[in-house]
Amino acid sequence: MLTIYGVLRSRASRNVWLAFEAGLAFRQVAVIQAYRLPNPDAPDAPLHTRHPDFLKVNPNGHVPTLVDDGLVLHESLAINLYLAKRYGGALGPQDIAEDGLMGMWALWAAAEAEPHTIDILYHRVARPPAERDPQVAAAAVEALRMPFAALDAALAATGWLVGGRFTVADINVAEVIRYAQPAPELFEAAPRVARWLAACHDRPAFKRMMAEREREPA
Numbered sequence: 001m002l003t004i005y006g007v008l009r010s011r012a013s014r015n016v017w018l019a020f021e022a023g024l025a026f027r028q029v030a031v032i033q034a035y036r037l038p039n040p041d042a043p044d045a046p047l048h049t050r051h052p053d054f055l056k057v058n059p060n061g062h063v064p065t066l067v068d069d070g071l072v073l074h075e076s077l078a079i080n081l082y083l084a085k086r087y088g089g090a091l092g093p094q095d096i097a098e099d100g101l102m103g104m105w106a107l108w109a110a111a112e113a114e115p116h117t118i119d120i121l122y123h124r125v126a127r128p129p130a131e132r133d134p135q136v137a138a139a140a141v142e143a144l145r146m147p148f149a150a151l152d153a154a155l156a157a158t159g160w161l162v163g164g165r166f167t168v169a170d171i172n173v174a175e176v177i178r179y180a181q182p183a184p185e186l187f188e189a190a191p192r193v194a195r196w197l198a199a200c201h202d203r204p205a206f207k208r209m210m211a212e213r214e215r216e217p218a
Contacts, residue, residue: 002026002083005054006063007033008213011076014175015064016212018080018168020205022088030216031063077106077172084168091168101162105169109176112147116140117179124182141183151177152190159196166203174200 006012034040034050049061058065066073073079084092093099119140123132158164187194
């Protein structure tokens with residue numbers, strides 16, 4: 001059976017969403033980020049990313065990690081590409097061109113979007129007000145204007161990123177773009193992105209993942 005290490009209030013949410021979409025059976029090990037714990041070294045601390053037992057699985061000390069029949073994979077977007085290709089049917093590539101495009105969008109999400117969407121999330125809502133820097137958030141919004149325009153243009157033909165259907169590319173990119181929701185000005189300037197993200201979030205598998213995420217401790 002597949003094993004996914006990581007709580008849903010982490011990038012493991014991407015892998016659980018895809019697993020739900022594909023109808024995969026899996027075991028989830030709730031590894032929490034060490035920085036979220038007041039004292040990770042406490043004897044009663046839950047399993048976390050700096051715990052020796054988890055570092056045997058992922059020596060990088062981050063979640064998520066996937067274990068599948070002896071194969072160990074780190075990095076959430078790479079995990080999703082693997083799951084979609086091996087188990088995802090229409091979620092995965094149907095030919096070499098789609099494979100290339102799905103890889104391209106995963107790298108685009110990681111390089112062009114996520115460094116800035118994370119800054120928007122942290123500095124507009126996630127961090128305590130005293131730790132937020134409006135200038136960091138504003139700079140992130142400006143940095144995302146061109147990527148959002150590029151994404152908006154890519155959605156013009158079919159409303160999806162690859163093959164005219166919902167695929168792993170949409171999951172990977174949507175999970176990164178989700179962090180930018182505290183910046184509505186970006187979505188107002190990119191209406192196709194707004195409609196596409198709403199369509200992604202309307203899927204039963206996404207709603208199921210988020211419902212389970214909400215049941216986790218904040």
